[in-house]
Structures are given as C-alpha cells and as structure tokens.
Amino acid sequence: MITIAIMLATIMQALDTTIANVALPHMQGSLQASQDQITWVLTSYIVASAIALPLTGWLCARYGRRMVFVVSVIGFTAASALCGISTSLGGIVLARLLQGVFGAALVPLSQAVLLDINPPQKVGQAMAIWGAGIMVGPILGPMLGGWLTENLDWRWVFFINVPVGAFALYGILRYLPENRPPAGRLDMFGFIALSLGIGLLQLFLDRGEQQDWFDSWEIKLEAAGALVAFAFLAVHTVTVQGASFVDRALLKDRNFVTGCFFGFIVGMVLYGTMALLPLFLQGLMGYPVVYTGVITAPRGIGTMIAMIVVGRLVQRVDLRLIMATGFGLTALALWQMTHITLQMDSHLIIVSGFIQGVGIGFTFVPLSAAAFATLAPRLRNDGTPIYSLLRNIGGSVGISIVQALLTRGAAQSHAVLSTYIAPGNPGFADLPPGLGVDSAAGLAMLNAQVTQQATLLAYVNDFRIMAAVTLVTIPLLMIVRPPKRKAVEAGGDMPH
Secondary structure, eight states: OOOHHHHHHHHHHHTTTTTTTTGGGHHHHTTTTOOOHHHHHHHHHHHHHHHHHHHHHHHHHOOHHHHHHHHHHHHHHHHHHHHOOOOSHHHHHHHHHHHHHHEEEEEHHHHHHHHHHGGGHHHHHHHHHHHHHHHHHHHHHHHHHHHHHHHHHHHHHHHTTHHHHHHHHHHHHOOOOOOOOOOOOOHHHHHHHHHHHHHHHHHHHHTTTTTTGSSSHHHHHHHHHHHHHHHHHHHHHHHOOSSSSSHHHHHTOHHHHHHHHHHHHHHHHHHHHHHHHIEEEEEESSOHHHHHHHHHHHHHHHHHHHHHHHHTTTTTTHHHHHHHHHHHHHHHHHHHHOOOOOTTHHHHHHHHHHHHHHHHHHHHHHHHHHHHHHOOOGGGGHHHHHHHHHHHHHHHHHHHHHHHHHHHHHHHHHHHHTTTTTTTSGGGGGGGGTTTTHHHHHHHHHHHHHHHHHHHHHHHHHHHHHHHHHHHHHHHHGOOOOOOOOHTTHHHHHHH
16 A cells, blocks of 8 residues: 555656656646747756655655655645646746656656555566556656647646546555654755755756757856856765765665766666657658557557566576667667658657667666665665656757757758758659749748758667667666675665
C-alpha cells in the first residue's frame, strides 16, 4: 500500500513534466499570449522544480519525511487545480511555479522510501517499479495530454491531477510511517549558491534557442551567473567548517558519483530523443497529436517489459553487463532512426521506439541499484534529490543540444541543397509543374521543398550524434564498481 500511494504521487509529478507540452498552442490562444510568453508555462515549472529539489534532504531532516510528502502532495494537487482555472498568463505561470516547488520532492522521496521499505535482495525490483513510474512522464505524457486537449479541454491536463493526488494523499496519510534523521543546520550560503546556479543554468538552457544563444546579452549573463554560482558552491563545499549543503559524504561514495554521471547521460539521451520525435512526426510527417502519442507509446511498453525482467536480474548478473546491453540497444535504436525518410510509414518509429524503450529499461534499473548500493541509509534523503537533479539537468542539456544542432544543421543543409537548384543540374528540368524559379509562387514552393529536405537531414544528423554519444559511454561503465553482495545485504553501510 505504501508503494501504491507513493507511486501515484510520483507518476502524477512525472506526467506533468511533459503532459502540458502538446497543449501549449491551445493555451496560447485561450490566454492570449505570444509564442515567447507561453513557453514560460514550461520554463517556470522546470526552474522552480530544479531550485526546490536540493532542499528535500534538509526539509526531511527538519520536519520529517512523511510531513514533507504530505505537504508536497497537497501543494502540488492544489497548484494543479489553480493551473486549470487560470484565466491569465500571469496566473498560470504563478500556479506552475507552485507546482514546481511542491512537486520537486515527490520523485526523490519516493525513491528513498522504496529503498528503505524493501530488503536488500528486493532493491532491484523496487527500483524497477520506481523507474517505471518516472518513465511514464516523458513517454505517455504527450499522448495523454494530446487526448485530453482534443477530446475535453487543455485545462484537463491539470485537472486530472486532482483525483490522483487525493488517492495518493489518503495512502500516504494512512500507511506511510514517519522517518526523521537528525536535523542539522541549513547551510544557507550553499543553498543560495546552488539555487542560483541551477536556476540560471535552466534559464540558459531553456531560453538559449529562442534568444539565439550567445548573440543575446540575457543568455551571456545567465551563463556567466551560473558559472560563478557553481564555482562559489564548489569552493564553499570543500572549505566550509561543519556540514555543507551538499553533504561531502556523498562525494566520497564512488558508486553514487558515477551513478549520477550516468544518470545525466541517460537523461540527456532519453529527453533529447523525446524532444526530437514529436517535432519530426508532427512537423515533417504531418501526424496529428494523438497518433504521434500512439506510435511513440511502444517505447513505454519496451521500458516496462525491460524493467520487469531486469528487476529480477540485478541480483544475478553483473550490473555493468546489464547497463552495457541497455546502452547498446539504445544506440541501435538511434542508428535505426538515421534511416528515416519522408515517404516511410510508422513501422520504423514503432520498432526503434520499442528497442530504445528496452534499452532504457535495461539501463535505468541497474543504474539506480548501483548508485545507492553502497550509500549509507542515513544519506538517502540527501542522495536521492541530487541523483534526480542531475538526471533532470541532463535532460535539459540534451534537449538544448539537439534543438541547437537541429536549427544549425537545417540551415547548413539548406545552404548546400540550394546550390543544386540551378539550370545546369540535369534534374532541374525534371521538376514537377509549378515548381521553379520562373514565378514567385513556384520559387516559394521550391524553397519549401528544399527546407523540408534540409530539415530531414538535420534530424538524421541529430540521431547519428546521439547514437555516437551512447556508444562512447559504454566503455566508461568500467569505472562503476559492482557492489559486493555482503555489503549490499548489510544495508549499504560498507566503508567508502
């Protein structure tokens, strides 16, 4: 019952990271906002969640894990209702800020609870359940959001959280026991430095493409501010007397540090791909929103199947071998996506999506198990938020990189392809009627065709780069230290 209650809260929060994306055009018309303004509906949530996330460990120590869970669910559910009834841009942005603040703790706390209530031999299966819950968001969010928007109203993207939050709240109040480690003093300087760094980094990543990156003073200032804040945090963490906001004991655990690194990579590949596919399917292939969600759903099915299988393998097979298999399958799926064409059917998307889903499942569960296998239980309330934070930052970095590469690649390919539009090219004479440089209309149609092909080449290049990044990561798995069975069975208290 504890697992059901906390996973309801986790799924609710995970869905909200992507479910609102497909409803943005409808919100824009309803709230009379510009294209630039409506993106704050997404940005406000991401930034607020990123800033509040590191505070989770201290809040649990100060007020108790159960109280933090209860307040988070109540606040997130109420903020969701406020989003649904908002009639202005300012109102919904404020409500999304509240959603981000209250929802930040839900995912890391659910992971910490599952680690605590399950014996060591069941940790793999517990992480499979947790992983399946947080994978629901990026995989099923766009499909559910599209269906609700088309068949009901964009406001139901937020109203759907109310009954889910009510059931989660009842389960937590009824079944979740209290857990309160010794409370320490809040390192205010460390918290402010980390919050500023994360907030500015998220703004830099989210708004960089819109503002043409370093051609904008806003982006330059955000990048500089983030670097300065992180530099202050690093120096402060190393030199401060007493407890630092980022517990130094976490940095001494090799598996936790490497797990966070690979979590960053997984977030970058997963969220980067999920950002590309809807744009490609709806923008170039002309698929409607709901159908886009349907043909990308097999990725979620593959992930669920893989997590069920891997949850039983982690106690029997070297975690590094399982993760290498997962990264290999993910690279294979991305390589398949380099064969996309504008004339293909949906078969390639379905097959490659399923394979990538299996790959993500094979990576995510053993990665979570390895990251926390040797971490002392007293550090879990501090460790799980950092792990989630780095995975989310990896997602933001991945999305920004693929979007920047897509824009730049499309422009470069357009310039190259345009050189072939000349009377000297034998194919120029074979153009269909209406296409050509003899009229403004024909020239516009010809330019649209070139733009479409150039954009396709940019997508192919993006998928090729992501496949290469995934393959290069596989040898790095050797730095992960397989947890000793005796240490794991002792509850993770082995010396670091």
